Amino acid sequence: MKSFILVLLSALAIGYYLTAKANSGTSINSTDVEKYSDIFFKLETSPVSMREIIVGAKHFAITLCEDGGYQQALGGSVSACKLNFDRTKDMCSRYPVAEKEQFYTDKAIVSLLAEQFINCVSS
Template sequence: MKIFVALLLFIVAGSYYLKANASIFNNDVEVKTYSDIYFKLESSPVSLAEVITGAKEFALNICEDDVYQQALGKSTESCRIRFHETQVYCSKYILAKGQQYYTTRDEVSLLSEKFISCVSG
């Protein structure tokens, strides 16, 4: 009886662990935010389009940070306007200069910084 209970607890604990860490085995991470890029990068390469998607989200979050924009001498409204005016141009610029897939954090960070600088410059 003790062996049965121990086995049952082992199965329950193992199932819980696998469910909690299921993302380790799932390479189908959908990139919607900047942090999603790095989460996906842990298990698979990220595409250039995914980097741009995450960088856009990050740039818009920067635009919404009123304190940060004031420190730059800008407003959130002017930042949003600049973003919407330049995002297509900056995306095309990054697409023309970049590779199809990225595998390192440094590459992704550098590319993201270029895009964010372009849309917020």
């Protein structure tokens, strides 16, 4: 079940990124990372910080929380997901900042770090 959720999250993240990329032709500078897709737009021209990865991953995680159909498919609810997110986001943000490098250029590593944060706030 957990591997199914990871595959589903990865597929959603890739779809979200590709959709956002198709809808935007602007470049992102260091202060513009507000959502998940912004991380990858910025990576096309410069490294991203762990803080930016967390900002984008938080946006993606809360978007998943607000998707009632997705939450129902997981056997949960929007309110329970948001409550868990609010309860865990600070703890989940501290771990990667303390343990990881400051800046990243590799999309695979950035995706993995974002996925780790999303899994932390989703469990």
